[in-house]
Amino acid sequence: MNRSSTDLLQRVLLYVVLGFLALVFLLPIYVMVVNSFKPLEEIRGGNLISLPLSATIEPWLQAWSKAQIGVQPIGLRPYFMNSFLMVIPAVLFSTLIGSLNGYVLTQFKMRGATLMFGALLFSVFIPFQIVLIPMAKLLGMLGLAGTVKGLILVHTVYGIGFGTLFFRNFYTAFPHELVKSARMDGAGFFVLYWRLLLPNSLPIIVVNVIWQFTNIWNDFLFGASFSDFSSYPLTVALNNLVSSSTGVKEYNVHFAGAFIAALPTLAVYVVSGKYFVRGLMAGSVKG
Amino acid sequence: MKNRWLPALTLTPSLVLVGACVYGFIAFTIYLSFTTSTLMPQFELAEEIPYHRLFRLSTFALSAKNLGVFSVLYIGLSLLLGMVMAILIDQKIRGETAFRSIFLYPMALSFIVTGTAWKWILDPSIGFERTVHLMGFPDFVFDWIKDGDMAIYCVVIAAVWQTSGFVMALFLAGLRGVDTEVMNAARVDGAKGWNMYWRIVIPQLGPSFISSFVILAHMAIKSYDLVIALTGGGPGRATWLPSVFVYQYTFTRNEMALGAASAVLMLIAVSIVVIPYVRSELRQKAQS
């Protein structure tokens, strides 16, 4: 076989393998979406991957505003706001703190910098179950129990580890010459950070935002334990929709609800995908 | 002059917060693991150290064994699959953005959603097995999720699906960062295709491996939601992981001291595996 047909064969094989993998990866979300448009009888009788015979958007309407979440049939809609109020500040704080930490750890000679970084990094391995009781005590003492502010604090604290990791690795690869010349021009501590490093950190900011947003948005344990009736986030509401112990399990509504709850994170991933890879490239993985 | 203490000052809030809320809590948990705590923390020390009882429990041994099986497979397969996907996508293909998004999106979903969706797919009576039956192969059997010995592999499948896209992104970034000079030189020397990847590129991906490893290890510890959504810990107790064990004993069974002891052991196990890796990465970076 001559050169070009081997190459062609290889290309075809490449696309076949990629296509197969893509199908496998899409399967669960396909199942979720397809079954969320079926009426309940069709789900019970039918086949997981078949398209709906009598498609209906009723499950989506149910999940959004009519499904039983607790005592009232109000759907998931009211809880979106709680989640946003919690996630957005936490992500902002986490990005700020992470970038400052990364800046300080890489652009200044500090004794024990490696050790401090190691300590911050290792904090990501703490199992959340052991955090529950002591943190509840702490929040109670601070008067933040059951509030969105308390949740923001908790998520910020446990986001410090990854935030510092991302920014520190990014700033390690930041061109030294730029920093040196800025310093020679008289740039002080904050000017160096605010005017030079941070504005050029967009890719890693995107990485951090995606990571923190996803983790905080999808958290259940803290959301259920540190909130009260007025502040509990979307994950708790979704869990109430999906995990109720009795009653008819309306799988179509569950799937619609799960998809609705996942939309913000999916949007964040899809929209910033390009920057995500760029951000990972730019220093976080280079030696 | 200001420069002397300003960096340290900036770092202080993080160190204080993490020091208290992570290491402080770990110390608290270590203390609890020697007490008589049941429903809530109690500060009186127990006569028989909870660790003794822990080692007598068969569910603990089972959880530890499952963690071993799960971690090796989960981390290994995620790294392998992530690497393969990264290499495939790096081949200047059309629709790279689309493929990348498809492989990456599972990470956006919560463990609960992943577990629920895969529970459906893997269930013989409504999922994969049934679909194949309906396609005309009535003897096809795929009931791993109902089988005590095989169910843990179902957890692996769901977990690998969730995170291998992220690993792919890490490797892709690493691949793109590989020095083009080196690659050109290699090409001139006649290396091509898989050979080039194997000999030149992959060895340079050390940092990607380490970052992936940290992320995967972190996920393996947080696996509670996935296991519960996918198998409920079953069949029987077959898919218990330490995260499930810790939760069960601390909360469900009102045996906080025992739960604390198991959490401490879990942390030690993680440290043993993770710290050497991380230290070598830090040393590498410090040198460059």
Add this chain to the structure above:
Amino acid sequence: MKRTIVAGLVSIALASPVLAQESVEVLHWWTSGGEAAALGVLKKDLEGQGVKWNDMPVAGGGGEAAMTALRARVTAGNPPTSVQMLGFDIQDWAKQGALGDLNALATKENWDKTVPLALQQFSKYQGKWVAAPVNIHSTNWVWANKAVLEKAGVTTMPTDFDGFLAALEKVQKAGFVGLAHGGQAWQEATVFDGVVLATGGVDFYRKAFINKDKAALGSDTMKKSFDRMAALRKYVDKDFSNRDWNLASAMVIEGKAGFQIMGDWAKGEFLNAKKVPGKDFLCFRVPGTQGMVSFNADQFGMFKVGAGAQAAQTKLASAIMNPSFQSAFNVVKGSVPARTDVSDKAFDDCGKKGMKDLAEANSKGTLVGSMAHGHAVPASVKNGFYDVITQHFNGKLDSAAAVKAMVAAAE
């Protein structure tokens, strides 16, 4: 004139804090269908009395997630006004000093006389009422599809356990699934409740499950119970693992299976599917346990709250114990009222039977707390038993080993 008006307005403004709305925050896990609707009745009732209902639902695991959240809330110092709780959880929290005192209300409304003694053991702590019971469920029921039984040739209901096994055999031979079952530890334990009662009677059950008597737990009667579980295992279909209980009920409802051993919350599934007791489905006690009732009850534990919130809390407790609420709620839930003086008029035939059985068991002393549902042993021992029962059912232990493990779990 103006001054008087201003003075009047000022005094109204100063008085308005007193008119600030009373509210209760209720933590529970009734987030679906009938129960949520029934709880909604309570909510409306309270709103009519000027008390706002702040709902804090946390579903999952039959209350597991809610209890975890509760721990955090109490530790942080802001417990909810009232929490749905089962059995020993109430006692555990009372021991921590977290629950309030309802005696004033209880005496006024005469709870001591109307609530069965066996239940009071969980609602009271050191002589003080700390929780208001909503219902009494019982676990030793069998639900059967009448048509399936007729097709299989089962014409008379079995009256003892061996007869039950024979009936299961007939149903299986006729091509149906004998026993619809969901492979989750608590479901297996629920079946075990009935099996042990049928095999050893109430006294044995008490000795083993309430007194944790080692001799009873290690006895041949216990071994026989495990043997019977293994026998039941043969009549379960191959996909039973991790199946939700209501899907198992659905198997009976749809005529795929003949029997299900499940607590009376299963009745709700049948009623929701528009099935009629006696015509489409049958309800009877696990053969060999007629005359005995193993119960579990949902109660609303009242937490220690500030003086300002106590009036609302008292109103909540009173509304829960109100006979008309007890009737309305339990008709929907499938359980029977926690008070013995509620009329059975609104209940269906199975409900009426349940109430009759309860009254009989209460008077004869054959009313025992369900081990499977946290009304016999505390959570740590209960879960230890679960481990044994589910591993045995899944074939990881034989009956002799299971019996030994039960003794070990009771420590």
